[in-house]
Amino acid sequence: MTNLTLRQLRYFESLARHGHFGRAAAACSISQPALSVQIREMEEELGAALFERGPRQVRLTALGEEVSTRVRAILGAVDELGDIARAGGARLVGRLRMGVIPTIAPYLLPRVIAGLRETHPGLEIHIRETLTERLIHGLREGHLDAAIVALPVSEPALSEVALFDESFVLVRPAQEADAPVPDAQELRGMRLLLLEEGHCFRDQALSFCKLDTSPGHPREGFDGSSLSTLVQMVAAGLGVTLIPDMAVPVETRSADVALARLRGGQPGRRVGMIWRRTTPLDAQLRQVAAVVRDAGLALHAGQRDQ
Numbered sequence: 663m664t665n666l667t668l669r670q671l672r673y674f675e676s677l678a679r680h681g682h683f684g685r686a687a688a689a690c691s692i693s694q695p696a697l698s699v700q701i702r703e704m705e706e707e708l709g710a711a712l713f714e715r716g717p718r719q720v721r722l723t724a725l726g727e728e729v730s731t732r733v734r735a736i737l738g739a740v741d742e743l744g745d746i747a748r749a750g751g752a753r754l755v756g757r758l759r760m761g762v763i764p765t766i767a768p769y770l771l772p773r774v775i776a777g778l779r780e781t782h783p784g785l786e787i788h789i790r791e792t793l794t795e796r797l798i799h800g801l802r803e804g805h806l807d808a809a810i811v812a813l814p815v816s817e818p819a820l821s822e823v824a825l826f827d828e829s830f831v832l833v834r835p836a837q838e839a840d841a842p843v844p845d846a847q848e849l850r851g852m853r854l855l856l857l858e859e860g861h862c863f864r865d866q867a868l869s870f871c872k873l874d875t876s877p878g879h880p881r882e883g884f885d886g887s888s889l890s891t892l893v894q895m896v897a898a899g900l901g902v903t904l905i906p907d908m909a910v911p912v913e914t915r916s917a918d919v920a921l922a923r924l925r926g927g928q929p930g931r932r933v934g935m936i937w938r939r940t941t942p943l944d945a946q947l948r949q950v951a952a953v954v955r956d957a958g959l960a961l962h963a964g965q966r967d968q
Contacts, residue, residue: 668740670704671733673697674712678730681719738804745942754946757786761797761809765863765889766933769908770810773957781953793860801938808937808947810954812862820936823948825955828962830867830904830929832922833896839920846871846927853901855892858885863931867904870929893917904929908961933958 677686677697687697705712712726722730758778762771771789778785790797790806798817800806813822832843844852850871857864864885886892890913892903897917905913914921935951937944 665707666704668737670700671737673700674704674729675733675737677701677713677720678722678726678733681721683720734803741804742940742942754782754785754943754950757788758782758950759788759790759805759807760950761790761792761800761806761811763794763797763809763811763862764791765857765861765906765909766810766812767791769906769912770933770954770958770961773961774810774954777953777957778950781949794862795860798936801936804938807941807943808935808950810933810935812866812931813934813936814932815936817936819939821939821944822934822936823951824932824934825951826958826962827932828907828930828958829923830870830906830931831910832902832924833893833905833914834902834920834922835896835899836918836920843922843925845925846929849902849924855895855901855903856885857889857892858887863889863906866931867929870904870927889913893919906931908958 673686673690673692676689677683680686680689683694683697687694690697701713708725708729710725711723712729713720714723767789775787778787790800792800794809794811794815797806797809797811798815798820801809801820810825813824815822832849834841854867854871856867886895889903889905889909893905893913894917895901896903897919910921935947935954937947941947
């Protein structure tokens, strides 16, 4: 067992996470045969199979599950050693692994990256865009340093830093521009188009409208995978939707729709950053959070001036 290498552990972790030799090899930037050789040598060293090989995917064996738990802990400790060294500097250097939810990424990231290049020259920025639940998992497992999400996430192991608030805007077909603007109660009676399950933005819209989507209360409408799709479906006359302020310039510029602010209470969200409470990079990540805050405030200020 003394012959196991850190490289083999990283390859093992990648294969355990992806469940597929090709995807795991791509994530490690090596060839699939090279990954297979390293995994086979690791199994020979341990004297037992770590994976069940199938035609389309691989699964961990019982031993592989036990090894996976320990490998994650080992790699997490190794990565934390690197973070401790990076925490010695006044500013974050090296690699920043940042997660962002899809209803924020396309609109805020360009300003954030530009800001970080100015304040943290030479910083190597890696972005992962996915749902909040997966970002939280990535933080827990040490695959991400921080994430930009809608708060709260209420995870005891994570620090939350609020950055800015923004409102949601009602998007209606252009021919309804002069129709009375509904309130939350009236919106419940309309065909509200939402993002598919798993998006926190969907949950926020449902909460504002107090809509019940339990199995006994099916909801007719359209569940899309992106805000862009929802806006285009509104332009086609399929219903109405809500989108965050930051998305308005991008998503409505090529859609024949009308925008309105809801009556009797404005829905919205609080955007913030999260990271592990135990990270030694807390001070440096707060500097990054300040850049994200400035980018968000500048984005909304620019929209108000238009």
